[in-house]
Amino acid sequence: MKSNQIFTFTGIILILACTGNKNEQQKSITSQAKQDSAITNIVTLSGEQLKSANLSIGQVQIKDMHKVLKVNGLIDVPPSNIVSISIPLGGYLKKTNLIPGMFVKKGALLAVMEDPIYIQLQQDYLTAQSRFAYLEADYFRQRDLNATKSTSDKIYQLAKSDFESQKYLVKSLNEKLKLIGIDPAQLNETTISRSINFNSPINGYITKVNVNIGKYVTSTDVLFEIVDPSDLHLKLIVYENDATSLKIGNEVIFYTNNNLSKKYKAHVAVITPNINEERTTDVHCHLVNENVTLYPGTYVNSEISINNAQVDALPEEAIIKWQNKPFVFIKQLDQSFKLFAVELGVTTNGFVEVKTNLKDQDIVIKNAYTLLMKLKNSYEE
Numbered sequence: 001m002k003s004n005q006i007f008t009f010t011g012i013i014l015i016l017a018c019t020g021n022k023n024e025q026q027k028s029i030t031s032q033a034k035q036d037s038a039i040t041n042i043v044t045l046s047g048e049q050l051k052s053a054n055l056s057i058g059q060v061q062i063k064d065m066h067k068v069l070k071v072n073g074l075i076d077v078p079p080s081n082i083v084s085i086s087i088p089l090g091g092y093l094k095k096t097n098l099i100p101g102m103f104v105k106k107g108a109l110l111a112v113m114e115d116p117i118y119i120q121l122q123q124d125y126l127t128a129q130s131r132f133a134y135l136e137a138d139y140f141r142q143r144d145l146n147a148t149k150s151t152s153d154k155i156y157q158l159a160k161s162d163f164e165s166q167k168y169l170v171k172s173l174n175e176k177l178k179l180i181g182i183d184p185a186q187l188n189e190t191t192i193s194r195s196i197n198f199n200s201p202i203n204g205y206i207t208k209v210n211v212n213i214g215k216y217v218t219s220t221d222v223l224f225e226i227v228d229p230s231d232l233h234l235k236l237i238v239y240e241n242d243a244t245s246l247k248i249g250n251e252v253i254f255y256t257n258n259n260l261s262k263k264y265k266a267h268v269a270v271i272t273p274n275i276n277e278e279r280t281t282d283v284h285c286h287l288v289n290e291n292v293t294l295y296p297g298t299y300v301n302s303e304i305s306i307n308n309a310q311v312d313a314l315p316e317e318a319i320i321k322w323q324n325k326p327f328v329f330i331k332q333l334d335q336s337f338k339l340f341a342v343e344l345g346v347t348t349n350g351f352v353e354v355k356t357n358l359k360d361q362d363i364v365i366k367n368a369y370t371l372l373m374k375l376k377n378s379y380e381e
Contacts, residue, residue, distance in 0.1 A: 043329075043375040044336040056366035057331055060358050063313040067306040067346045069245065073236035073254070075298040076284075081228040083202055088179045090218045091115035093211050094195055098224060100209055104200045110224060111211075114195035118180065122192045125173040125184060132166045139163035204228035227296055234266045234285035236302055240275045243283075245306050252285050254302040256294070264292055268304070312358065313351040318365040319344065320372050328354075329371050331362040337371050 045053060095112035104110070139159045146156035174184045180196050208225035211217060234254060238246065252266040266285035275281055283304075294300075319326050319342070326344050329337040345353030364371060 041375060042332065042336045042338045043371050044334070045371075045374070047335070049374075050335050053370045054367055055364050055370070057362050058314075058318075058365040059361065059363060060312040060314055060354055061351070062310050063348075063351050063353075064308055065311045065313060065346055065348050065351070065353050066308045067245075068348065069238070069242050069304040069306055071236050071238050071242070071283075071302050071304065073234055073283075073300055073302055075232055075292075075294045075296050075300060076235040077227055077229060077232060077296050081202070081204070081231050083204070083226045083228075084222045085110060085198065085224040085226065086219060086222055087113055087198070087217055088219050089115070089117055089121070089176075090216070090221075091118065091196075092216050093213055093223070095213070096209075096211070098206050098209050100206055102206045104204065104206060104226065106200055106203050108200045110198045110200050112195050112197055116194070118182075118196055119192060119194050121173070121176055121180070122182065122187055125170070125177055125187065126189065126192075128166065128170045128173055132163075132170045135159070135163040135166045198223075200226060202226060202228050203230070229296055232287055232292055232294065232296065233269070234287065234300070234302065236283040236285065236304070237280050238283050238304075240279045240281065243271065243275070243281050246271055246283060246304065251305040252302055253305075254300045256298060256300050264294075265289065311345065311353045312355075313353050314358075314363060315365050316347065316350055316352050318363055318368055319352055320368045322372060327372075328358070329364040329368050330358075331364065337364060339372070339375060 091113040092115055093111060094114045096110065098104070098110060139162075142151060142156045142159040145151040146153060177184045177187065181198060182193075182196060204226040205228075206224060207227050208222070210221070211223045217223060234252065236252075246268055248268055248271065250268040252268060253263050254266060255261075255263050265288040267288065268283055269286045270284040272282045272284075314328065318328055320328070322339070326342050327339050328342050330340050331337055342354055342356040342358070345355050347353070
């Protein structure tokens with residue numbers, strides 16, 4: 001008799017345990033169902049709640065929206081505004097006062113060089129010029145004699161050959177002197193110098209000084225580098241997947257990390273038609289405002305406007321996230337608001353494109369998260 005009572009009692013316990021498990025499972029399922037269904041539900045506010053919520057209602061607006069491509073780059077200057085100063089014949093640096101950062105005007109003295117080769121070149125030129133005068137006179141004399149057959153053709157041709165060869169030599173030495181900054185027209189026996197002056201070919205800032213007094217440099221050595229920042233442009237680095245979306249004339253907004261609020265404008269001017277080993281290409285942009293107070297080499301962040309179209313848009317504040325999906329609240333006939341899933345597009349200047357058709361719908365565009373909190377709290381009760 002006791003064993004039967006024990007068996008019956010045990011069975012009751014097992015049944016209650018199973019029932020309890022089923023109830024817990026049912027509660028879990030119901031709770032999950034409530035969460036899943038919350039995104040389609042409606043929240044209703046009392047008059048007092050509606051007043052304190054401070055909601056703003058509006059409708060979708062037609063906006064000019066564009067896709068924005070965010071890339072990095074730097075301020076640069078064209079190659080024509082960067083000059084590397086070298087000495088064509090080499091020599092010893094006798095004098096310079098340049099330091100990096102110094103501004104120099106076109107024609108300003110950069111350096112004084114000296115070397116025996118300069119003396120030899122000037123001597124060769126004066127000697128060649130003197131002999132040229134003699135051969136020129138001899139050529140005209142032989143030409144006149146040959147015209148009257150007073151001299152042979154051979155002598156005339158030899159005189160002509162010597163004259164022309166000397167003319168070529170004088171011309172080549174003339175150009176060599178100009179190459180090192182010596183004016184051949186001002187050269188004579190009293191103006192021969194062992195040193196030469198090198199002047200700046202452009203206005204700009206000294207960015208590199210690679211020599212010191214007394215150092216010997218060859219024709220391949222770069223003594224100084226000058227950068228003219230009057231023609232700044234923007235050099236952007238764009239990945240290959242985005243490069244095909246760019247077009248000449250695309251608008252660009254750029255700014256530095258030091259001053260995020262200061263925005264500059266530019267437009268795409270040149271797209272390099274080549275992808276390098278890093279799977280990127282260079283895009284060069286012309287600045288809209290040339291009075292940009294930035295130095296070449298400054299790192300910048302840029303936003304390129306890819307396209308432009310009129311689309312339906314809402315303020316970003318009108319969009320709320322629930323379970324990692326975008327929604328809006330649509331006002332109903334009474335004091336109720338329905339949570340409605342939407343599909344979004346690009347975002348520009350505080351507005352976001354809404355691809356879902358919400359035409360003529362009254363949308364909560366301010367304090368929408370207040371309604372979401374109310375909706376969530378109602379399901380947690």
